[in-house]
Amino acid sequence: MALDSKIPNGPIADKWTNYKDHINLVNPANKRNLDIIVVGTGLAGGSAAATLAELGYNVKAFCFQDSPRRAHSIAAQGGINAAKNYKGDGDSVYRLFYDTVKGGDYRAREANVHRLAEVSANIIDQCVAQGVPLAREYGGLLDNRSFGGTLVSRTFYAQGQTGQQLLLGAYSAMNRQIGRGKIKMYNRHEMLDIVIVNGKARGIIARNLITGEIERHSAHAVVIGSGGYGNVFFLSTNAMGSNATAAWKIHKKGAFFANPCYTQIHPTCIPVSGDHQSKLTLMSESLRNDGRIWVPKKLEDAQAIREGKKKAIDLSEDERDYFLERRYPAFGNLVPRDVASRAAKERCDAGFGVNKTGEAVYLDFAAAIERYGKEAAHVKGLNENDKALVTKLGTDIVKSKYGNLFQMYLKIVDEDPYVTPMMIYPAVHYTMGGTWVDYNLMTTIPGCFSIGESNFSDHGANRLGASALMQGLADGYFVLPYTIGDYLAPDIKMGPISTDLPEFIEAEKAVVDQINKFINNNGKHSVDYFHKKLGKIMWNKVGMARNAKGLTEAIEEIAALREEFYKDVKVPGSANEFNQELEKATRVADFLELGELFAKDALHRNESCGGHFREEYQTEEGEALRDDDNFAYVAAWEYKGKPSDAVLHKEPLNYENIKLVQRSYK
Amino acid sequence: MKLTLKIWRQKNAQDKGGIVEYPIDGIEPDMSFLEMLDVLNEELINKGEEPVAFDHDCREGICGMCSLFINGEAHGPDRGVTTCQLHMRMFKDGDTIFIEPFRAKAFPVIKDLVVDRSSFDRIQHAGGFISVNTSGNTIDANAIPVPKDDADKSFDAAACIGCGACVATCKNSSAMLFVSAKVSQYALLPQGKVEATDRVLNMVHQMDLEGFGNCTNTGACEVECPKGISLENIARMNREYLAASLKG
Numbered sequence: 001m002a003l004d005s006k007i008p009n010g011p012i013a014d015k016w017t018n019y020k021d022h023i024n025l026v027n028p029a030n031k032r033n034l035d036i037i038v039v040g041t042g043l044a045g046g047s048a049a050a051t052l053a054e055l056g057y058n059v060k061a062f063c064f065q066d067s068p069r070r071a072h073s074i075a076a077q078g079g080i081n082a083a084k085n086y087k088g089d090g091d092s093v094y095r096l097f098y099d100t101v102k103g104g105d106y107r108a109r110e111a112n113v114h115r116l117a118e119v120s121a122n123i124i125d126q127c128v129a130q131g132v133p134l135a136r137e138y139g140g141l142l143d144n145r146s147f148g149g150t151l152v153s154r155t156f157y158a159q160g161q162t163g164q165q166l167l168l169g170a171y172s173a174m175n176r177q178i179g180r181g182k183i184k185m186y187n188r189h190e191m192l193d194i195v196i197v198n199g200k201a202r203g204i205i206a207r208n209l210i211t212g213e214i215e216r217h218s219a220h221a222v223v224i225g226s227g228g229y230g231n232v233f234f235l236s237t238n239a240m241g242s243n244a245t246a247a248w249k250i251h252k253k254g255a256f257f258a259n260p261c262y263t264q265i266h267p268t269c270i271p272v273s274g275d276h277q278s279k280l281t282l283m284s285e286s287l288r289n290d291g292r293i294w295v296p297k298k299l300e301d302a303q304a305i306r307e308g309k310k311k312a313i314d315l316s317e318d319e320r321d322y323f324l325e326r327r328y329p330a331f332g333n334l335v336p337r338d339v340a341s342r343a344a345k346e347r348c349d350a351g352f353g354v355n356k357t358g359e360a361v362y363l364d365f366a367a368a369i370e371r372y373g374k375e376a377a378h379v380k381g382l383n384e385n386d387k388a389l390v391t392k393l394g395t396d397i398v399k400s401k402y403g404n405l406f407q408m409y410l411k412i413v414d415e416d417p418y419v420t421p422m423m424i425y426p427a428v429h430y431t432m433g434g435t436w437v438d439y440n441l442m443t444t445i446p447g448c449f450s451i452g453e454s455n456f457s458d459h460g461a462n463r464l465g466a467s468a469l470m471q472g473l474a475d476g477y478f479v480l481p482y483t484i485g486d487y488l489a490p491d492i493k494m495g496p497i498s499t500d501l502p503e504f505i506e507a508e509k510a511v512v513d514q515i516n517k518f519i520n521n522n523g524k525h526s527v528d529y530f531h532k533k534l535g536k537i538m539w540n541k542v543g544m545a546r547n548a549k550g551l552t553e554a555i556e557e558i559a560a561l562r563e564e565f566y567k568d569v570k571v572p573g574s575a576n577e578f579n580q581e582l583e584k585a586t587r588v589a590d591f592l593e594l595g596e597l598f599a600k601d602a603l604h605r606n607e608s609c610g611g612h613f614r615e616e617y618q619t620e621e622g623e624a625l626r627d628d629d630n631f632a633y634v635a636a637w638e639y640k641g642k643p644s645d646a647v648l649h650k651e652p653l654n655y656e657n658i659k660l661v662q663r664s665y666k
Numbered sequence: 667m668k669l670t671l672k673i674w675r676q677k678n679a680q681d682k683g684g685i686v687e688y689p690i691d692g693i694e695p696d697m698s699f700l701e702m703l704d705v706l707n708e709e710l711i712n713k714g715e716e717p718v719a720f721d722h723d724c725r726e727g728i729c730g731m732c733s734l735f736i737n738g739e740a741h742g743p744d745r746g747v748t749t750c751q752l753h754m755r756m757f758k759d760g761d762t763i764f765i766e767p768f769r770a771k772a773f774p775v776i777k778d779l780v781v782d783r784s785s786f787d788r789i790q791h792a793g794g795f796i797s798v799n800t801s802g803n804t805i806d807a808n809a810i811p812v813p814k815d816d817a818d819k820s821f822d823a824a825a826c827i828g829c830g831a832c833v834a835t836c837k838n839s840s841a842m843l844f845v846s847a848k849v850s851q852y853a854l855l856p857q858g859k860v861e862a863t864d865r866v867l868n869m870v871h872q873m874d875l876e877g878f879g880n881c882t883n884t885g886a887c888e889v890e891c892p893k894g895i896s897l898e899n900i901a902r903m904n905r906e907y908l909a910a911s912l913k914g
Contacts, residue, residue, distance in 0.1 A: 051800040066721065067787050069828055070729040086808065122802040129804035131796045131857050133812075133821040140811030158821055164728055165824060172795035179791040187784060210776055239723040273696045278704055281726045408727060411744075411751045412698075478802050526711040528704070572716050577678065578777040580719055581711065 003256070003636060003651045006438040007111040012657050013093075016115045019439075020482055024489035031056030034488050035496065037204055037219040038062070039191045039246045041174065042071030043167055043469055044452025045225025047476030050173035052223075053182035055481055060217055061174070062186045062206060064241055064583075069171045072227060072239040073472060076163025077284035077405065078147060079155035080469040082120040087144055091152040093117045098658060100467060103149045103336050104432070104460020105610035105626065106660045107259070109634070109653065111439060112457045119478045120470055124156055126477055132169040134158050147465035148285050149336035149665075155466045160284050160405045166469055170476070189215070191246045192511045192586065194222060194253050194448060197503045201250075201448035205504070205511045209583060212576040214508055214515075216499035220491045221447045221484055224250060225476065228431035228453040230263065232591045232598065233543070234535025236428035237269060237282040243587035244594050247435050247454045255443035256636035256649060258456035259433035260594065261602035264463050264611045265544050266429035267340035270412055271360040280427040281412060283363070283405055285465045288333045290368035290398065291422070293344070295352035295361050297321040302352045312354070312362055312421045323347055331665040338462045338610050338624070339665060341426035345544050346622060348425070355423050364421035369394035426544060430468055432459040432611060433601070436636040436651070440483035441475060444636075449484060451475035456634065461610025515575045518585045523568035527584040530565045534558065534588070534595055542599045547615040551603040555596055559644065562592040596643035604648065607631045619662075628660050667693040667754060670762040671706065673718055676775050683775070685764075695755035699742060700725060700732060702754055703765075719778040725750040727892070730827030733834070734779055735766040740831035740890045748829060748892045768834035772841070772877045783830050785876035786844060792872035793865040794848045796857050816854050823850035825893045832887035832895075838879030843887040845873050846903035847895050853906055863910040870907055 008019040026034065034057050038049040041063040049061040063071060083096040096117040101108055124142070128134060134156050135143040144153040158165040177183040188209040195203040195218070203218035229244035230236040251257045268283045296302045297319055304310040323343055325332045335343075344361045347353070354360050373394025377384045384390065395418050399406065409417045435443050435450040437457055442449050452472040459467065498504075537557050541550035565588070573579040608617040608624035609631070617625045634651040668691045676683030690709070693702050700722050707717035723731040732749040736742035742752045757763065765779065773781040798804060812820075824847070832843035849866050852858025858865070881900060888897045 047800070054800045065723060065729075065731065066783060067828065069787075070723055070731050072724060072729070075724045075726055075728050084807075119802065122804075125804045125807045126798075126800065126802055128807035128810060129796070129798045129857060130800075131820075131852050131855050133817050133824050133851065133855065134807075135821075136812055136814045136817040138814050140813050140817075141808045158824075161728070161825060164827075165821070168824060172790070173798075173800050175787070175790040176795040176797060178787075179793075179795075185787075187787070237726075239729060240725055241723050274694060276694065276697050276701050276705060278698075278701050279725045407746070408751070411727075411747055411753065414696075414753070414755060477800055526708055528708060570711060572711055572714070578719060578780065581717060 001444065001638070001649070003436070003649050004438060005109065005651055006440060007109070008439065012110060012114045015111055016118055023482060023486040026485045026489050026492060028056050030492040032058070033492060033495070034058065035060065035219040036221050036223060036484070037217060038223045038225060039204065040071070040224065040226035040454070041068035042073035042225060042227055042452065043170055043472030044476045045223070046071065046167065046170035046174050047473050048223055048225060048451055048480050049183055050170060050177050051477050051481045052484070053177035059177070059183045060186065060219065061183055062189045062191055064188065064190045064209065066187055068174055068185065069168060071167060072242050073167045073469070074164045075239065076469055077160040077282065078286040079145065079157035079162045079466040080123065080166060081147070081154050081466040082124045082156055082470070083117055083154060084121050084124060086142060087153045089152045091154050095152065096120060096154065099150050100458070100464060101460065101658050102663060103464035104462050105624065105663055106460065106628070106632065106655065107262070107609055107653065108460030109457050110655060110657055115479065116458050116471055116474050119474045122478060123470060123473045127166060127169050130169045130173060132158070132165050134165070145286060146289060146334065148288060148334045148340065149464040157286070160286070160402060163469060166473065170473070190583065192249065193507045194250050194445070195503050195507045196253055196445060197497070197501055200446045202497050203499065203504060205507050210578050212579065214512055216504045216508060218497035218499045218504070220488055220494065220497065221449065223449045223451060223480065223484070224435065224454050225451045226454045228434065229591070229594055230428045230431050232534065232595045233428040233538045234531050235272065235277060235280050235539070237266060237280050240279060244590050245587055247450070248590040248594055250435060250443060250445060250448055252639050254445045255448060255450070256436040256638055257433070257597065258436035258634050258636045259601065260598040260637070261605060262432035262461045262611045263428060264337055264430040264432060265341040265426045267337055267344055267426050268363060268424045269427035270409065271355050271423055271425040272357070281408065282427065282429060283409060283422065283424060285337065287363060287402060287405065290401070291333065291363040291365050292322055292367055293324050293333055293361055293363055294320045294322045295347045295354060299351050302354060305354050306356060306358060312364070321352070328665045335665045336462060336464060341544060342613060344426055360423035360425045362421040363424045365398055365417065366421070369398055372397040430463050432456065432461060432463055436634065440486065441480050442483070442487065447487065449480060451480055461612055514586065515582065518569065518571040518582060519575050521569055521571065523570045525568055525570060527569060527571065527581055527588050530561065530569060531584070531588045531591065533561055534592060537561070538595055542602055545613045545615050546602050548603060551599050554599040555603070555644070558592065558596040558599065565589070565592055593643050597637060597646055600643060600646065601635055601637065605631055605635065626662070632660070667695070667757065667759045669693055669757065669760070672762060672764045674766040675718070675778055678777055679774055693754050695753065697754045698725070698750055699734070699736070699752040699754065700750050719780050721780050722750060727751045728827060730829040733768045733781060733830060735768055735834055737764050740768065740834045741892055746892060746894060748827070768830050770833045770839035770878070772839065773830060773833065783828070785878070786828050786830065786841070788876060789841070789845055789869050789872045790848065793868035796852060797861060810856055812855060820851050820854040823847045823854070823895065823899050826895050827893055829892060831890045831892060833878065835886045835890040836879065837884065837886070838882055840881045840887070841873050841878040842881040842900050842903070843891065843895055845869055846899035849903045849906055850899040853902060862906060863913055866903065866906040866910045
């Protein structure tokens, strides 16, 4: 099967407008005859469900949480980009487009990214109209801050809880439609398979997580907005329930899976403290606006700090190595996430790490506190040389900007970050790979769409800060509602789809069989035992830096672990009840396949780009070395029974508007 | 650390349920309370027993899913935190810890420590939104200036995570703090004023239908709220409700 990206012709700035002018529309009276299933209710799924219902379609929305308000989009901290140029600092649609393509290391699809930049400004207007309390300046206008990878201030935010506020905005829009009866909401339900009839997606099989009942749901189209697969690493910044199941099940039924090896490792997370750890906590990237990242210059100082004989504050300026400012003078602490993460790993690998395990660097706010404090003292006409006063005033300002993040750090680490610098280390955060979609956001299964983090299209090999929230809402509010109409237009006379079709019965049987297999397996080890083992393989051999030898080993180890899992996993309880271990088992089964494809994709890509760093391919200075002649394509994998048999399809990436150059933030 | 856990076990909504005692050892102060339960569950599974069901998801204090009543307090002894942010360093070696679900008529138990909080969703369906078309054809965001103080207060109310600690801790099982936070968020913004009358009447009506109790101003909800949602919101909601009732 040949991949057709369906990118419209014409100049990039006109593509989306021209496209919208020419697609098929569905008459409002006919929309009432069409049903759409939306799986996942985060920023992408929630905004899509609300908008599709607003347009008049009958929407059935599914989430595994007890309420759509708990989708993991809620945890996003820093902000959302939009090309508003409110600051007049030179921002534009083109510049946001350019920064995003460059930030993604030239592995994103130009047309999609330009569309994203175009609708970005509408997102802010929409959210404000919905009552999302974004940060304001004293004049009553919206405030902005800057983020890694850009030189303009285009990030809109709500303290360190931007994702929460944007998600609650989408949730409120959903609530309005649920109240009107246009969305039927299925909380605590998990999609366990997709149903394909005559080659088209026509429904799903879902499990009611409270009763264990297996349900059939039909629709004229299915939209997957189920997020990313970072939990394949076990330890990540994802919520514990975040899973790959919906995306993986559609992959097994024909949706190609693109660029699985592109994983974003976020530089500013709280380091691992021990083996009991269940997840990692991210500290917003916005902290890098004011925090300076450093390690000791001398190995013996680093060692003394690890042994508790010295403290960070014992080291003078001269004894500190502000390695990002040293290596990347133009961007300094604001280099993109992949660059900052690798730089931290490089220093820690060289022996300069500052926590007990040697896997942490400092994020220091002392300079910011002093700078803000002096300014505040000056404004108030107080003594700028009074150190205690300046510290107090500066601390208050830092508190107003990042208070909740500092409190979170204090609770977890039990150290006051206003007094001693934070310790941070990179952690798995966001996955840029996902189901392959065309310009319409449709997968290779007709009628099955994929939006937000669950698709691959907009971020390339690396995601810039504040761009995930933008993509989720762009897809859900403004892109999918157009493109899905074009697909559904021929279906207006079809009428409801029966769930008694043989395809539904067959899909349901497969789901029930898998569940019964787990329940009756009676093995020796818990689900977590296998998940943690998978996570260790992934982090050690498929993590921040990879090489051919490690990847080859990982592929074999994961396949062996999968075999052991099916033989030896123990799932207590029964199928017909609330059973959290069973939920985990079905999810980990998918991760055990996805992890292998992930490693296979990483092994075939003989280059370094963004969130994929192959040790064999680097510049003399240790920067990522791309190979545009051979790898400027999307790797889209077709499922053929098991991950090792997956077949590679290539979508060439044509850059007509941006010249491919080596990314430099120096 | 060595601890004795006394945990509420209840097979399903119909089951009567009761406290079961579990001794546990090897707990480290750096573990979160939920990680301590993970350790317990791993032990139970390895012994062939059923693990304890409890709700949790983001484990970074923002999703509002975790909902334990620990030693008689919602989210346990620490202030301003959810259960996932509660760390074992708050307990002493040898402690006995009681762990129960959030109890309220409007929060029926599903299993063990898991309760059904969908009543909160239904209150939102009744009016927790601004009726704006999701078309993207709204006016420029800066055409609606909002004084910073109002925006900040609105944000403070909007920061509610819907965990239900306020209900669990209230002797009347009142949902006033939660509902008032939502009413306040919109009441403080110009965008929300247009339909303010209907909003407060509908949400309060639904709150009563769900079986939540009345507010008697004990203030326990504010004390236990992990996000510091202020009682001022209840006062604001009462003013909004009174004005709406006089109008309507």
